[in-house]
Ligand SMILES: Nc1ncnc2c1ncn2[C@@H]1O[C@H](COP(=O)(O)OP(=O)(O)OP(=O)(O)O)[C@@H](O)[C@H]1O
């Protein structure tokens with residue numbers, strides 16, 4: 001809205017009148033009233049003990065759960081990202097078998113609920129009571145009891161990581177395909193092998209497109225970990241639920257858990273903002289074309 | 303005499319008996335998904351020769367150039383480049399297809415400059431030029447950078463070494479692309495319409511670099527619409543149409559007195575009102 005007076009071709013400047021936006025004020029007031037009323041209903045609710053919320057907010061088990069949630073989120077995201085890149089590269093490979101396997105992987109893990117996958121990994125011992133890693137045709141190798149390996153924590157990490165990989169592979173594939181094909185040809189013309197071209201030319205550019213969405217993946221992972229409570233992974237949700245099963249303070253503990261989830265999400269969102277500023281639209285523009293974009297966009301002086 | 307060279311025109315080219323030609327194509331055929339693009343191309347380039355190719359759009363010039371360094375597969379005939387049958391090695395009485403590694407090793411010696419520059423967008427001009435030596439020839443980083451700087455200096459871009467491609471004009475990008483190809487010390491340079499994506503005022507700076515290269519005796523195959531360049535710098539001129547060589551010869555003679563109706567029609571459309579037939 002302009003506040004500075006307008007000076008005509010001649011004569012003194014004329015001030016600009018203020019416009020009143022009645023519609024805006026009314027709709028804002030109504031929305032505030034509704035929201036305030038809902039909050040009020042919860043805050044003054046006689047069945048809710050805010051003292052308990054405060055008491056459990058820094059409870060040792062809650063804090064330990066927060067820590068486990070962060071651990072599972074970070075590890076599962078890391079696993080998902082690495083595996084996702086691998087699956088994407090396989091998916092784009094000329095080898096039809098590799099490509100089909102990657103498609104199958106993506107289809108399977110995106111086609112089944114993550115809850116089902118978590119329970120599956122946790123109960124892997126029903127299928128394979130022992131996990132064996134040995135050199136074929138020899139007796140040299142290692143053996144583990146599946147139930148000891150597949151704790152809530154590892155099955156959570158595996159389940160969430162493998163699942164993320166399937167989704168992330170599609171992001172990576174889009175990133176790789178966004179890199180201008182001309183650069184691939186230039187790399188081949190220089191004498192690079194397909195693998196070297198992928199590593200030196202394509203992936204470094206694709207990463208700039210891929211990295212910003214990883215922030216979103218991590219944020220949604222923080223909350224998806226709450227599913228881990230079905231396999232008792234000692235994460236925030238598992239511990240909160242164990243406490244409320246003992247003392248029946250369900251609402252209070254859900255509020256405690258929510259406060260922590262919101263806090264973690266806020267921190268992750270802040271970090272994501274910084275990530276995006278570093279690898280954001282500018283990088284995407286860089287990748288999409290030295291060719292067309294370079295001529296449309298103004299030249300940047302050095 | 304090389305048995306592969308059939309046409310009378312090629313026989314009088316710079317390819318003399320005894321000297322192995324850099325490029326020797328005979329009856330090269332190629333197509334995309336059943337559609338024939340090259341219908342038996344005969345073409346030869348002697349060492350040190352600058353060979354220009356002109357022809358209407360869609361006549362297969364780019365496709366032929368891309369066959370020369372194996373970016374497109376030859377489907378028929380014989381194509382020998384730098385003494386090798388492109389894409390195959392003769393062993394035990396049979397031709398064995400190359401692996402990606404063998405293709406890569408072959409391409410090290412052939413520089414290619416594209417119409418759309420195709421610089422690596424995430425690297426500075428200097429990194430672009432150093433990229434081949436570092437990643438393909440395993441030249442140590444600092445040595446590669448020194449060399450890259452020399453090549454950039456040669457194309458007049460030492461001051462722009464640390465700019466990204468998008469910060470450079472089209473003409474500057476194309477000169478970086480030439481420097482990038484030269485950094486591999488190639489024996490043969492391929493140019494695919496290197497100036498057609500440029501604004502008219504930027505064409506000359508690129509052509510100057512190419513003239514310098516020709517003067518130094520680099521073997522070059524240049525697909526171009528710059529008739530003046532072909533006349534002035536080229537040793538031979540080849541006219542392509544519908545995937546075959548319609549005629550070839552010394553550029554001055556061919557431009558002054560084209561033997562075929564198609565060549566005449568093409569030349570008059572390219573030269574237009576400009577009087578290029580001096
Ligand atoms: N990747 C491809 N797939 C299918 N057809 C193609 C492909 N590339 C080129 N062609 C076709 O092959 C023919 C020859 O193309 P080419 O690019 O070699 O022509 P050109 O002489 O270089 O033309 P221009 O002067 O426009 O660059 C054209 O008809 C084109 O449509």
Ligand SMILES: [Mg+2]
Pocket residue numbers: 363364365494495
């Ligand atoms: Mg072309």
